[in-house]
Amino acid sequence: MKSVIRTAAVLALSAVVPVAAHAHKAWLLPSSTVLSGKDEIAVTVDAAASNDLFYFDHRPLRLESLVVTGPDGAKVEPENKSTGKYRSTFDLPLKAPGTYRIALVMDGASARYKEDGKEKRWRGRAEDMAKEIPASATDLVVTQNVRRIETFVTSGSPDDAALKPTANGLELQPVTHPNDLVANSEAEFKLVLDGKPAPGVKVEIVRGGIRYRNQLGETTVTTDDNGVFKYTWPEPGMYWLEANVSDDKATLEDAKERRAGYAATLEVLPE
Numbered sequence: 001m002k003s004v005i006r007t008a009a010v011l012a013l014s015a016v017v018p019v020a021a022h023a024h025k026a027w028l029l030p031s032s033t034v035l036s037g038k039d040e041i042a043v044t045v046d047a048a049a050s051n052d053l054f055y056f057d058h059r060p061l062r063l064e065s066l067v068v069t070g071p072d073g074a075k076v077e078p079e080n081k082s083t084g085k086y087r088s089t090f091d092l093p094l095k096a097p098g099t100y101r102i103a104l105v106m107d108g109a110s111a112r113y114k115e116d117g118k119e120k121r122w123r124g125r126a127e128d129m130a131k132e133i134p135a136s137a138t139d140l141v142v143t144q145n146v147r148r149i150e151t152f153v154t155s156g157s158p159d160d161a162a163l164k165p166t167a168n169g170l171e172l173q174p175v176t177h178p179n180d181l182v183a184n185s186e187a188e189f190k191l192v193l194d195g196k197p198a199p200g201v202k203v204e205i206v207r208g209g210i211r212y213r214n215q216l217g218e219t220t221v222t223t224d225d226n227g228v229f230k231y232t233w234p235e236p237g238m239y240w241l242e243a244n245v246s247d248d249k250a251t252l253e254d255a256k257e258r259r260a261g262y263a264a265t266l267e268v269l270p271e
Contacts, residue, residue: 023179023205024058025051026263027240028102028151030043030092033267035155036177040075041094042079043153045102048087052211053240054265056086065106069162071098097156099179101163104149110250113137126252144250146170146263154179167195175228181268184230190223191243193260198229201243205231208238219236233268240265 013215015141026049035041038133047061060083068076078090094100111125115137125145152162158177165171172178175188191198206218221229233239242263250258 005077022179023025024051025053025240026061026104026149027265028061028104028149029054029238029265030102030153031149033063033151033153034269035094035153039103041075041155042091044089044091045151046087046089047091047149053206053208054238055211058086059089060084060086063090063104067103067105068092069101069103071096071100071159071161073161073164074190074215076100077183085196092153094155094161098159099152099162099177101153102151104147105168106145106147106167108145108147109142109255110145110256111140111142118238133251138231139155140254141256142252143228144252144255145261146258147263149263151265152178165192165195169194170201170243170262171195172264173227178264178266181233182235183233183268183271185271186230188230189229189269190227191229191262193245193247194249197225198243198245199223199224199227201224201227201245203229203241203243205239205241207235236268236270238265238267 029046031044050058071077082092109126112121173190173192175244201223223229244261246259
């Protein structure tokens, strides 16, 4: 009976909430985000796409595009990488104090075309497109897809060397440090696109635990002329935020459109 009631509630909610709000959400979830830094320590990170935030119910995220930046700005190699049916996981040693930026950085492509008069679609790595789409294809339309999925972990005192934008796609440039977020306090962030402020971008913010509530409870804020947005966290917990933009700045040959996306997992601590 309980599952029937939950199903009915979800169906009712779907009638009033935009479809995009129910799309699978991709995320990285660290076992801890703030550690004392007194000893050489490590965190374990899960990577998945799911219907319910931070639960494993859809598919794993592949780790081929994983990039970890350490407190000195250098790359850090994760350990014990593994991919299962519903999630990928890896360990990250925190050998130096400071803030680590953990990211899946994807630069792919999608295409639609006709083959023998039939509509076809393709999605994958940009380097595979030429060999997987037949030379006889007509009406080819290519879109470049650039996406970054991130989280942040700090050992000891937070710093910002790892947080510098790479000037590739949509990125979060923190004003408030991402490991210094407190409930009932306002945080300030900046979105940048290719290293420049991204004005007028809508950012969706969702608190974790949606599995146990009937209302998604999402909030949408919009960046100002300088790409800045502010948000006051209503309570402690893990939060997920996402933003997407489309433009004509594609760098991929044959692509006329670029879609850039960004998602991050942030932990908000009690007052």
